[in-house]
Amino acid sequence: MSIQSINVRNQFRGTVREIIEGPVLSEVDVATPAGIVTSVITTRSVKELKLAPGSEVIAFVKATEVSIATL
Template sequence: MKLSARNQFKGIVKSITTGAVNSEVHIELADGLVISSIITNGAVENLGLTVGQPAFAVIKATDVLIGIE
């Protein structure tokens, strides 16, 4: 897989919570961190995502927001 996005993190699908239109997918990285993504149910189906399988979290963003209390 070749992509222009530089932030590519390989991990394992830990959970998929399916809603009416979208699913929340959690990918656990090697160091125990978890990245969450909201994608369409169609994308979950097209990718054949299942809990326990390897997957990549690919982040392509122009902004990173930081906040404090």
């Protein structure tokens, strides 16, 4: 499958660094040039996508809200 077009503008190309697998949900850490992006997805999706450390992926971030705090 190849993506023809997508409306998500925040895309981070990277490599799966670590997967913490749970019975239902898993945490997937993706190393990108901007830093680590962590996604929580179903364990079923991890298996269907055949994700493993070293897999090259694109992390898509679509949020309805982005909060900013001062330092």
